[in-house]
Amino acid sequence: xxxxxxxxxxxxxxxxxxxxxxxxxxxxxxxxxxxxxxxxxxxxxxxxxxxxxxxxxxxxxxxxxxxxxxxxxxxxxxxxxxxxxxxxxxxxxxxxxxxxxxxxxxxxxxxxxxxxxxxxxxxxxxxxxxxxxxxxxxxxxxxxxxxxxxxxxxxxxxxxxxxxxxxxxxxxxxxxxxxxxxxxxxxxxxxxxxxxxxxxxxxxxxxxxxxxxxxxxxxxxxxxxxxxxxxxxxxxxxxxxxxxxx
Amino acid sequence: xxxxxxxxxxxxxxxxxxxxxxxxxxxxxxxxxxxxxxxxxxxxxxxxxxxxxxxxxxxxxxxxxxxxxxxxxxxxxxxxxxxxxxxxxxxxxxxxxxxxxxxxxxxxxxxxxxxxxxxxxxxxxxxxxxxxxxxxxxxxxxxxxxxxxxxxxxxxxxxxxxxxxxxxxxxxxxxxxxxxxxxxxxxxxxxxxxxxxxxxxxxxxxxxxxxxxxxxxxxxxxxxxxxxxxxxxxxxxxxxxxxxxx
Numbered sequence: 489x490x491x492x493x494x495x496x497x498x499x500x501x502x503x504x505x506x507x508x509x510x511x512x513x514x515x516x517x518x519x520x521x522x523x524x525x526x527x528x529x530x531x532x533x534x535x536x537x538x539x540x541x542x543x544x545x546x547x548x549x550x551x552x553x554x555x556x557x558x559x560x561x562x563x564x565x566x567x568x569x570x571x572x573x574x575x576x577x578x579x580x581x582x583x584x585x586x587x588x589x590x591x592x593x594x595x596x597x598x599x600x601x602x603x604x605x606x607x608x609x610x611x612x613x614x615x616x617x618x619x620x621x622x623x624x625x626x627x628x629x630x631x632x633x634x635x636x637x638x639x640x641x642x643x644x645x646x647x648x649x650x651x652x653x654x655x656x657x658x659x660x661x662x663x664x665x666x667x668x669x670x671x672x673x674x675x676x677x678x679x680x681x682x683x684x685x686x687x688x689x690x691x692x693x694x695x696x697x698x699x700x701x702x703x704x705x706x707x708x709x710x711x712x713x714x715x716x717x718x719x720x721x722x723x724x725x726x727x728x729x730x731x732x733x734x
Numbered sequence: 735x736x737x738x739x740x741x742x743x744x745x746x747x748x749x750x751x752x753x754x755x756x757x758x759x760x761x762x763x764x765x766x767x768x769x770x771x772x773x774x775x776x777x778x779x780x781x782x783x784x785x786x787x788x789x790x791x792x793x794x795x796x797x798x799x800x801x802x803x804x805x806x807x808x809x810x811x812x813x814x815x816x817x818x819x820x821x822x823x824x825x826x827x828x829x830x831x832x833x834x835x836x837x838x839x840x841x842x843x844x845x846x847x848x849x850x851x852x853x854x855x856x857x858x859x860x861x862x863x864x865x866x867x868x869x870x871x872x873x874x875x876x877x878x879x880x881x882x883x884x885x886x887x888x889x890x891x892x893x894x895x896x897x898x899x900x901x902x903x904x905x906x907x908x909x910x911x912x913x914x915x916x917x918x919x920x921x922x923x924x925x926x927x928x929x930x931x932x933x934x935x936x937x938x939x940x941x942x943x944x945x946x947x948x949x950x951x952x953x954x955x956x957x958x959x960x961x962x963x964x965x966x967x968x969x970x971x972x973x974x975x976x977x978x979x980x
Contacts, residue, residue: 604792644839666939695912
């Protein structure tokens with residue numbers, strides 16, 4: 489479903505009862521190409537995890553490398569402290585594409601593209617790997633940016649925890665068909681429509697305290713006011729990784 | 735933080751270790767007014783729940799009435815079958831407002847407004863209550879619409895499960911400050927910006943199979959191309975409920 493670099497691999501995530509799309513199974517996809525393209529088009533995800541039997545659903549920024557997902561946060565956060573020893577997690581990304589108004593209540597719906605990814609979340613412990621991950625935390629979204637920044641202090645690195653999760657299983661679920669009514673309902677004089685929804689970039693707001701002469705780097709050109717966020721993120725993903733690590 | 739109808743109640747959700755905002759506690763809010771306003775500005779949520787110790791994070795449409803949240807789905811879905819007997823759940827709503835590019839990696843961030851709501855999710859069993867909920871499933875988003883639709887069949891009602899959850903605890907977390915750098919970093923010749931992100935409505939796409947003369951109902955006027963989705967949802971919420979049930 490995209491020109492992703494996975495298109496030629498033909499790889500697929502294993503399907504079990506855990507990730508099989510049960511409801512409307514025609515909407516389910518398990519191939520790397522579809523799953524990865526939807527992940528790379530998002531910056532925000534929601535991670536579910538369990539503490540003392542209680543489920544938590546936490547929004548966070550994330551990024552992908554190959555079949556591995558990363559997210560981060562304060563070393564003091566509940567989510568990250570809990571994950572330190574390795575914990576089951578489900579990371580979900582949803583692109584909300586429309587509200588669908590049909591001719592009966594039952595067929596009211598939404599168009600969307602979502603991914604649920606399952607695995608064991610763990611802290612990045614290895615110092616070299618953590619340093620590399622802290623670079624990608626910025627450069628995955630804004631390719632090459634870390635090289636232009638003030639270097640991180642030891643304290644800043646310590647205060648940040650990075651989590652990784654190998655995707656053991658994943659499923660994508662896609663509805664992209666707008667209004668679908670029962671055959672006989674099309675004969676009724678009832679209004680129906682698809683109401684598109686889009687995540688759009690606004691005009692960049694430069695920091696008012698920029699030093700004179702500091703210009704917006706060319707590397708940020710994907711992030712232009714009016715563009716779809718997902719287009720900018722997809723382009724940046726392609727620029728951030730070498731073909732091998734995609 | 736809004737002109738919500740809760741503004742005069744002064745009510746607050748109880749705070750315990752479960753919902754206390756630990757990381758950046760200055761961003762935490764527990765009052766009904768703030769929590770409800772953020773919920774009413776969204777149609778999509780993510781629900782975390784646990785099956786056999788494994789966390790799941792499922793995107794779904796939802797709505798609020800007072801301190802109660804509702805969502806729905808196929809009676810066959812895994813999430814809903816699991817909830818039938820009453821199960822802990824965490825329903826999270828996130829408004830993603832910007833990406834923040836600072837002068838060091840550590841201060842890269844995002845502006846956002848999120849709510850985590852905790853409770854015991856249960857199926858709506860009572861037939862009258864289910865009928866009422868099935869109306870609100872449509873009318874909460876499109877006030878008065880059910881009256882214009884083909885009535886639901888018995889089979890359609892059976893095939894739909896509705897879940898409700900009394901909010902036992904909730905917290906809102908808000909970051910809305912754009913670029914914030916260390917004092918000394920403002921002296922560096924590094925570009926920094928706030929990159930706004932918005933969920934915007936596209937132009938409504940009328941069903942191509944409308945009967946001649948069927949016009950878009952006046953009641954949908956909140957949903958206009960180019961508007962923020964959250965503005966349309968807030969207006970619709972106000973129109974959908976009597977002041978008493980807000």
